[in-house]
Amino acid sequence: MTDTGFRDSIPRHLIYALGTDPQNATLGDWRIALSLAVRDRLVDAWLASARAARQAGAKRVYYLSMEFLIGRLLEDAIINLRLEEEVRAALAALGLSADEVIADEPDAALGNGGLGRLAACFMESLATLGVPAFGYGIRYEHGLFRQSFVEGRQVEEPEDWLTQVHAWEFRRRDVRLRLCFGGEVVDEGGKPVWHGAEAVMAQAYDTPMIGWQGKWANALRLWSAEPLHGFDLDRFNRGDYAAAAEPEALARTISRVLYPDDTTERGKELRLKQEYFFTAASLQDILRRFEAEGGALADLPKKAAIQLNDTHPAIAGPELVRLLHDERGMALDQAIETARGCLSYTNHTLLPEALERWSEDLMTRLLPRHMQLIERIDAAHAAEKPDRKVALVQEGEVRMGELAFVMAHKVNGVSALHTGLMKQTVFEELHRLHPDRIVNETNGVTPRRWLFSANPRLSRLISGTIGEGWVCDLERLCELEPQLDDAAFLDAYAGAKRANKADLAGWLAAEHGVQIDPEALFDVQIKRIHEYKRQHLNILETIALWQEIKANPNAPWVPRVKIFAGKAAPGYVFAKEIIRLINDVAAVVNADLETNRFLKVVFLPNYNVSLAERLIPASDLSEQISTAGKEASGTGNMKFALNGAPTIGTLDGANVEIRDRVGEKNFFLFGMTTDEVVARRAVPDHARQAIAADKRLGGALKAVSQGVFSPRDRHCYRGFVGNLTGHDYFLVCSDFTAYWDAQRRVDAAFAEPAVWWPMAARNTARTGWFSSDRTIRGYMADIWGASSLDPA
Ligand code: 475
Known part of the structure; x- marks a missing residue:
């Protein structure tokens, strides 16, 4: 490729790819031109990686996930290709600001939350480690909905990232696979043959996922549903335009929209269709590749490690059996x-x-052959383990967790605590039958995006102190340890955080018209809104604090800004109540001239990956306050700790492992343990007892129920308060006092810079283990048996 530098290649793409005159180009045009120019720099490495994998006959890792929450691609590519300076200079010469051009890219929001973001971090680490891998998922036309607030209430609007030119993807004209649904299974000469009733095409689109320093790249292959044939010309000619387009619309529905429910499934037929659609397309593609490279089918496990991200692709078990047995004649066992x-x-x-x-x-209606195979798999399992009691089909329902377990050689949890609970609870019996199957792989996050790119100030300080090697070997952050008593280092560390906070305050003022004091403690809770994550515990403490400040306005309060962000599933009524309450409290508290020097509340709309990248580097305190036993791992908790925001949190998920590493003095622990939670629930009236024992909690609940925050509709929070004073399943009331006390310990520590900054810096120095590079190495060794093709 002849390359004349970005100063030439950017305008060249603008003119010759977009057909736009530089004089008339919009910011979006420049951004796409830049993306194409940057893309040119990674395609060679990408193709070379695929070639190297083929030549080595390497085992490939296939990561099947309904969700990939990748966020912006341009900045990632610029960072990983080390093009920051060059791009900045070229854009400046063209009279453009790099920050503005980069920020113009819409997030690829093809995921709900943690599960989808983990898949994105894994893709980045797989490429950085030089592991031959494919991500497989769905190319949703509409990602996660856009959130806004109207009178404090969440309003959802469709997200439409694909209406813009998606500069990063390549449509693979030659990778278009046919899939069926429905129909019946017919006996043909003693062989069951599935005749599907409805067929669609899965069209592949590849997006390169580039690793650190651009040495290796893998494909993220997303499937788009298309009709077998275009529209119906006969009907069209007869003037029946709607009917002519119908088959097309029906087929495309499958990849139209990401389901916005991050935890609750509701048995929707379209959801099952989506699951089968991308799983079956991916398996066909995997087998095609395997067969093209030549090899005996029985050797498939030596060449393909297929990871199912949750049960969403669990139909892979019966589908792969069908492909091997029905379609290729391998014996069923x-x-x-x-x-x-x-x-x-x-x-x-x-x-x-x-x-x-x-x-x-x-299942029988949509996938009749799979239903039969599920029964066969179940029977084979029963034959192997005669004392097994769990069946794959119970009370007329197919249990996808059990199916995935039985069809997998390894099953993993995502934190030590969670993996232990899997063994004791949902998979108790299967674990007893297969004691070597469950393993733990504690989650991690990619340091390239979540520290190097998101927090350039802190990154410069770290690199200036210990060199740049930490970026792909995060445990080297421990080399900062000797500096943690050094006044000059701590000053610089605090300086970086202060500058990040000032940036955030400026952005909040400019974009949201919110004034906050950059010297205040930035206390941040950002994640999906869910009762188990307990944003309502946080807002009740906020109310109690406000009341206490009003009662003692002259006490030496430590100024705080409570920052919230997160979406609620559109059908999750209680979560939406929590959002409205936080917004209502913000309106009252922020307008209170008596207290607003000390306390502000901000709920930022439309939380996404880009907003997280802005908030986390500017945070002082990380809220990880789920009811113990409910948060499988958390990954936000890791990002905050790395960026020097100590955690206030419960012993849940990976919080436990974070605390083990940063040390108990550098973590604000509170609340009941998993066992205590179970015991407490058995206490009749636990919520009332807790309220009676804590005047602050009682006062806060009273203010809510009396309409202090909802003067126009005084009783609108009756249901909310009723839930907490009633069964309070997530034990908000029972953990309140401990949470309040922990927050006051936070105040005391923050008020003492000599206490706070060493604590914050220790969080950075001691959390290098939470890199997704380490997690991927764990999967490679314990689950995949895959190796890295050392990126040369
Ligand atoms: C856990 N999403 C976090 C994270 O392991 C954990 C479920 C159904 C349908 C669509 N999305 C979902 C999840 O279950 C999910 O995001 N789980 C999260 O996975 C990565 O860190 O604790 O809640």
Whole structure:
């Protein structure tokens, strides 16, 4: 490729790819031109990686996930290709600001939350480590909805990232696979043959995922649903335009929109169709590649490690058996064995409502052959383990967790605590039958995005102190340890945080018209809104604090800004109540001239990856306050700790492992443990007892129920208060006092810079283990048996 530098290549793409005159180009045009120019710099490495994998006959990792929450791609590519300076200079010469051009890119929001973001971090680490891998998912036309607030209430609008030119993807004209639904299974000469009733095409689109320093790249292959044939010309000619377009619209529905429920499944037929659609397309593609490279089918497990991200692709078990047995004639037992050799399954949640089950009726209607195979798999399992009691089909429902477990050679949890609970609860019996199957792989996050790119000030300080090696070897952050008593280092550390906070304050003023004091403690809770995550515990403490400040306005209060962001599933009524309450409290508290020097509340709309990148580097305190036993791991908790925001949190998920590493003095622990939670729930009237014992909690609840924050509709929070004073399943009331006390310990520590900054810096120095590079190495060794093709 002849390359004449970005000063030439950017305008060249603008003119010759977009057909736009530089004089008339919009910011978006420049951004796309820049993306194409940057893309040119990674394509060679990408193709070379694929070639190297083929030539080595390497085992490939296939990561099947309904969600990839990647966020912006341009900045990632610029960072990983080390093009920051060059791009900045070229854009400046063209009279453009790099920050503005980069910020113009819409987030690829093809995920709900933690599970989807983890998949994105894994893709980046796989490329950085030089592991031959494919991500497989759905190319949703509409990602997660856009959130705004109207009178404090969440309003959802469709997200439309694909209406813009998506500069990063390549449509693979030659990768278009046919899939069927429905129909019946017919006996043909003693062989069951599935005749599907409805067929769609899965069209592949590849997006390169580039690793650190651009040495290796893998494809994220997303499937788009298309009709078998275009529109119906006969009908069109007869003037029946709507009917002519119908088959097309129906097919495209499958990849139209990401389901916005991050935990609760509701047995929707379209959801099952989406799951089968991308899983079946991916498996066909995997087998095609395997067969093209030549090899005996029984050796498939030596060449393909297929990771199921939660149960959403769990239909892969029966589908792979079908492809091997029905379509390629392998004996059933061997087909099951071979499939199991390839497949492994990650569990991300123990919440009962989140464990997928599909009605036998629906499964039989949509995937009749798979239903039969599920019965066969179950029978084979029963034959192998005669004392087994759990069946794959119970009370007319197919249990996808159990199916995934039985069809996987390894099953993993995402933090030590969570993996232990899997063994004791949902998978108790299966664990007893297969004691070596469950393993732990504690989650991690990519340091390239979540420290190097998101926090350039802190990154410069770290690199200036210990060199740049930490970026792809994060545990080297421990080399900062000797500096943690050094006044000059701590000053610089605090300086970086202060500057990040000042930036955030400026942005909040400019974009949201909110004035906050950059010297205040920035206390941040950003994640999906869910009762188990307990944003309502946080807002009740906020109310209690406000009341206390009003009662003692002259006490030496430590100024705080409570920052919230997060979306609620559109059908989750209680979560939406929490959002409205936080917004209502913000309106009252922020307008209170008596207290607003000390306390402000901000709820930022439309939380996404880009907003997280802005907030986390500017945070002082990380809120990780879930009811113990409910948060499988958390990954936000890791990002905050790395960026020097100590945690206030419960012993839940990966908080436990973070605390073990940063040390108990550098973590604000509070609340009941998993066992105490179970015991407390058995206490009749636990919520009332807790309220009676804590005047502050009683006062806060009273203010809510009396309408202090909802003067126009005084009783609108009756249901909310009723829930907390009633069964309070998530034990907000019972943990309140401990949370309040922990927050006052935070105040005391923050008021003492000599206490606070060493604590914050220790969080950075001691959390290098939470890199997703470490997590991927764990999967490679314990689950995949894959190796890295050392990026040369
Ligand atoms: C856990 N999403 C975090 C994170 O392991 C954990 C479920 C159903 C449908 C669509 N999305 C979901 C999740 O279950 C999810 O995001 N789980 C999260 O996975 C990564 O860190 O604790 O809640």
